[in-house]
Amino acid sequence: MSNEPTQQIYDSTAPSTETQEDRMGPGVDARMNSKLREAFGSSPFILTKFDQFMNWVRGSSMFMLQFGIACCSIEMIHTYAIKHDLDRFGAGVPRASPRQADVIIVPGTIVSKFGPRMKRVYDQMPEPKFVIGMGSCTISGGPFQEGYNVVKGAEEIIPVDIHVPGCPPRPEALIYGVAKLQERVANGESSPVVVKPYELEQFGDLERDELVQKLADQIDEEDLVMRYNWADSP
Amino acid sequence: MSTEPELDADVAEMSFEDRLEALVGTRVLERDDHKNAPGFVIRPDDVQDVLFDLRDEAGFDHLSCVTAQQYDDRYESIYHLKQYDDPTREVSVVVPTSTDNPVSQTAEPVFRSADWAERENFDLVGIDYEGHPDPRRILLPETWQGHPLSQDYNQEKPQVVTLSEHANPLQADHKDTETDTMFLNIGPHHPATHGVLHVKTVLDGETVVDVDPDIGYLHRCEEQMCEQGTYRHQIMPYPDRWDYVSAGLLNEWAYARAVEDLADIEVPEYAQVIRTMGAELCRIAAHMLALGTFALDVFGDFTAVFQYAFRDREVVQDILEDLTGQRLMFNYFRLGGVAWDLPEPREEFFEKTRDFLDDLPHKVSEYEDLIVTNEIFQIRCVDTGILEPEVAKSYGATGPTARGSGIDMDLRRDDPYGYYENLDWDVITEDGMDNYSRVLVRMGEVEESAKIIEQCVDLLEDWPEDDREIQSNVPRTLKPEADTETYRAVEAAKGELGIYLRSDGTDKPGRFKIRSPCFHNLSTLAEMTEGEYIPDLIASLGSLDIVLGEVDR
Incomplete structure (x- = not known):
């Protein structure tokens, strides 16, 4: 594949390319004269990845x-x-x-x-x-x-x-x-969202005294139950 | 002032005390006087009897605070009574109950403010109040086990909290199909609740049928924290965090005043002037926030009034930062004075403060244009959220909430402390009893505070250089005499902020109870809003100007 633009593109963009070359002078980075640049003419564009x-x-x-x-x-x-x-x-x-x-x-x-x-x-x-x-x-x-x-x-x-x-x-x-x-x-560096730190469980290994049992019976599956174990907290 | 009238007052007070004792009569088991007031010990089943007598015969119409505590051999409830007309007239009713069976008669039929106060005491200390209409927990979750401020509580025990008692707020919940009412959760995460307040509301169409404020979403154990700290240095940072809308110095003063009373500490006059000035700056900042957020609530003004109010708060916070070194949590008061003198160069500080005061009248008139005379605002606020003075008194409402209902009480004037009695200023009251009046009171108080600050700045400027004593001599380890008890209150931004302190002979308080003005003001919400429209509920809530840090402590 040649680095030269096709005749069709060349014809349509030649006037602005010439202006650009005149403005920039010799010795400019080759990227500036790429096909993409030819295609866009003098209108500005950026290259990036979509995630970025x-x-x-x-x-x-x-x-x-x-x-x-x-x-x-x-x-x-x-x-x-x-x-x-x-x-x-x-x-x-x-x-x-x-x-x-x-x-x-x-x-x-x-x-x-x-x-x-x-x-x-x-x-x-x-x-x-x-x-x-x-x-x-x-x-x-x-x-x-x-x-x-x-x-x-x-x-x-x-x-x-x-x-x-x-x-x-x-x-x-x-x-x-x-x-x-x-x-x-x-920078895309953010830590992934993790579900570890909170406990979503139905009373776990808490001793089943009368009250805990009563509450456990009332729980339906949708409920958010939080168990605070103060002794293990930092 | 000559000393003669004071002597007369003393004699009158003596006979008043004797008259009180005669009134309570044979029901007095013994005397247990506190530093601030005479205390009568009575039997747990005489509570209503005695309180009715004290209210109706002796004029004690303000149940300021209900303290509960556990001793080794007994539980004790203390009812701190005051008079709205003269808050220096105080009496404490002490009700001991046994450890095995801590049941005491409720005071709720006498004072509505006992309702929430006794619920809190049941919740945290574990005293049962017989005949209480609503004996539920108030601050801790319903599923909590144990009473954290009782002596045998084990803090390491795991606790379980569920969301099951609160329905999904997004779901319309027709609790009762017969009457076609709707149950609606407002909060605890809602822009108009000023924090983490949860209001369980029952609506009939757009009319509010029932309101049940559910608090405790910010109960961060302030009383326990204060009981773990030493008097001299470790407690002072906490008051800043009760009413955290820049009202820190006002709160610190409540603690300072209580301990200074407990341990008989003198405060130099120069420090009192600085305290007065700082406290009033805080009041302005706090009222500005109330104003801004209220405008945001009732006519959604995020761009003008809200931002203006925060612009002015920034100026106040800058001055306070110069004075104390912090923007919000000042930790500036010390027992017996303040931490340090005004910042050098003093001229610059005075100039900055004066600039602020000079700009203030212009700003206040701007607020008047934007808020008070605004038609939408008036439609939302005039004649909504009516709070009758008698109802307000029964619920123990204080501060701008009470003064908006025409109750002429301000502890700065009626129970003078600091330098207030030597300065020229007025107490603002309005008779409208509605949301509008409460806003007017706050705006008026901003101007009065500015007057006080100006006089303080004048005084400080001319204060002789060799007489600038900022702290009196306080022992490094303060150990007040054992079993001294006191209840002392100051006029904070929201009303009467009181502290009950009992010393147990060590360098830490035996019991530290906070009487929060917001807690009692919030309990009037149901009276103000039931039967009104739901938008008025939001306006009333805003005009109460509650801070959840102080409601829940």
């Missing part, structure tokens, strides 16, 4: 879930609002419904009663989905780690892609976290 393109799109247009739990959500609102304006980074449109969102920022302490709820919200989000854990509470339980009711980190329930430490993190820190996630997503 999709990753870039995904990273540049993130729809956050509007999800406020605790103190960190105040700083999260500040990140969305005036001055810090997360929208500058293509990630500032909070969606009220999990079905429209692809990133969930978990901004606060998760307690036993809220765990199953958060799990359900997370399950309702369409794939691919990403999680940013905001604040110390989503890392380990933070200042409330020793509490009888506090889940020791969001990772006990859902997989987390980026942890932003702080109590609460400043808006700048959250923006940095979001930017890092975008970088990872754009």
Whole structure:
């Protein structure tokens, strides 16, 4: 296959090619004179892989879930609002419904009663989905780690892609976290979504006393049962 | 001020106390006085009798707090009573019950606020209240086993939580085919609930028939955390996280005031002025958030009012960051003062604060144009969510919620602390009893807070350089005398934030109970919304301005 364009293409694009050659002068990269370039003339084009393109799109247009739990959500609102304006980074449109969102920022302490709820919200989000854990509470339980009711980190329930430490993190820190996630997503590096960390089981090996038995009898298959084993929590 | 009137007041107070004792009469088993109030120990089956008498004969119309705790040999419920007209008049009713059979008569027929308070005590401590209309758990999941603040609780025990008691929120659930009502879950993840509140609602068409707020989605064991910390340093970071909408300093003050009362710590005047200024800055930030999110709730204004409110919050947070070193969780108060002096150069700080205060009137008038005079806003808010003053009192509502119903109570004026009594400012009340009035109260309070800050800045500017004592001398390890008890409250952004403290002779509190204003304000929701339309429910919820961190603690 010759490197020269066919006569038909040559005729139709010759005028702009000549202009281009005049503009660029000699000694330019051979790619610039490829058949593709000939075909497109002077109109600009990019070559990329489709996945890479999709990753870039995904990273540049993130729809956050509007999800406020605790103190960190105040700083999260500040990140969305005036001055810090997360929208500058293509990630500032909070969606009220999990079905429209692809990133969930978990901004606060998760307690036993809220765990199953958060799990359900997370399950309702369409794939691919990403999680940013905001604040110390989503890392380990933070200042409330020793509490009888506090889940020791969001990772006990859902997989987390980026942890932003702080109590609460400043808006700048959250923006940095979001930017890092975008970088990872754009590079296609994001960890695959795994289902391991939470337990979805019907009471497992919990001793069947009267109450547990009564609850177990009431359970239907669709129910989300969360079993907190505080002794084994980190 | 001369000392004479104070002496007279003392005499009056003495005789008042004696009159109280005479009123309760033979039902008093013994006296168990607290630092803040006389305490009468009574039998568990006399509770309603005594409380009715105290309410109707002696005017104690405010059940401020119900504390429960377990001693080695007994359980104890304490009813902290106050008067709306004069909150310095306090009395505690102590009800001991045996360890084997912790059953005590409910106070719910006397004060509606006892309903939720006693549910919480049952949930966390394990006292049963006989005759309680709704003896369920309130903060922990229904399936929880054990009572975490009782002495024999094992924290390592596994717990099971299901979603079975909550139907799928997307499914229309016709619970009762006869009446054609619909059950609707609002929350716990919903943009209008301001956090993780779950409201179980029964609708008949668009009319709300029944409302049952389900709380506890942010119950992060604040009381346990505080009981594990030492007085001097380890507790102070936690109050910031109760009411987390920048109201941190107001909360810290509640703790500081309680311990300073418990251990008789003096606070230098200079520190009091700084405290007052910081607290009022926090109040402005908190009310701004209430305003912004309320506008967002009732007329969906995300672009103008909401963003304006956050712009102004940023300015306040900048000033507070200069002062305390943090944007949101300040940890700035210390027992007996504050952590450090104003930032250097002081002139710059004063200038920044004054700039903010100078801009504020213009901004407030802008809010007035955008919100108060807005027709849509008025249609949504005027005459919706009516809360009668008598109902508000019975539920223990305080703060802007109570003042919007015409109840003229503000602890800053009525139970003075800090530097408030030396400053010139007014308590804002409105008589409308509706959502609109509550917003007006908050907007008025922003202006009053600005007046207070301005006077504080004037004072601080002229304060002699050699007299800037920011902390009094407090022992490194603070161990208040054993079995001292106190209940002290301050006016936080949402209302009366009280702390009950019992020392057990060690450097950690024996019992640390938080009286949360939001908790009691939220309990009025059913009264405000039943029989109204569902959009008014959202408006009423917004106008209560609850913070779930404080509701659930």
